[in-house]
Amino acid sequence: MEEQNTTIKKLQVVKFEVKKGDTFEFNGNTKTEHDRIKGIFLRLSNQQALQGATLRVWIDDTEIIPDDTEVALLHHSDDMSIKDVAFPVNEKAKNSPIRIIYKDNSENLAVADSYDVRVYLLADVEPK
């Protein structure tokens, strides 16, 4: 018999607006009720801005995505399920700090002056 998976999957969303050519730094915390962060992926409201955009991410003071990593590598493309697309990580949640530095490089690419970036954190919650 298949082993029963008792952990509950949750999502935390971090949304911010990035202007053309800007660097955006986000500092926040994971949710207290989440136990571990198991994955991360991004979606951009304007996918034309993907090319050249880079990011760097820390969760619980551990650098999980190094400086200058292209956002395209972590972007959720429509041909993949969320399970496959989440960049696997395994860090403590429970109100631990998250820091995201997002650098846009779309001066000559994206149509609008700004676009929304959503960072999804896939979390596990152990049932009490």
Place this chain on the structure above:
Amino acid sequence: MKRYFVITHQSEGNGHLNVQDLLPASCKLITGIAVNAIAKQDAMVEDVLGELSFPQALITDLLLDDKIADLFYSYLRTRTNQIDSRSFFESNILPEIVKVLSNNIVFPCLNTQQQQALNDSIIKLFNEQFTDYIYNEAGLFDKAQGMNDLDFTDFIAQQTLIFFYSHRKEIFKRTIQVYNQPQSYECGNISLLVNGNSFLLRDHMVTANRKVRHMSKEVIPFHEPLDVNSNVHTIFKSNKNSDTHLLTIRIYIQYETSK
């Protein structure tokens, strides 16, 4: 746990690269490599025609108008021959239909001028072609003979919808600006060596500006145990296709940490 290390190098004016980078101390086993190149180019703006969605509540709006319902009623009571019927339709019913449609079809994504142009094109289309359509193709006069009030209303509403839908491509469109994305091209060959002797990649063709897939699909798997303080030697041979564009090459090294 898998970790990543990014090495970024830039090649200017079709330059070759021959550089060494120290890997992080915790990198003792390389499990994968991914390479991507981007050539920064100015993208030209282009005007293209985009489609607007077909309005949903079109017929509801039409039927809600009391004035139109009255007109339908009076049409049935008074028209006996086709010429008479046609002139009544043109002078009374058509202007009401046009008014309702042009007032109610509003797209928030259009600015005032674009909205006005859309309204004008709806008015023009209906004034010029709708009467002919409904009399010649839909056969309004003959069919209306045996209809009651409700059937007639239904018939007009349906034909309006059919007519409008068949002309949707010429009416529901707008100009949008898109930026041409840079074209992908082969920019050169890359070789990666660990500690100057073991090849990770050898003359690997690099395509600039290609569509980058997800990390899990980009990584080429490896199993390369390393000594402490190992370095990666990057040799890039440009094939001179980059013109004046600044080429940014990123090498992602996936490694296993003991943690």
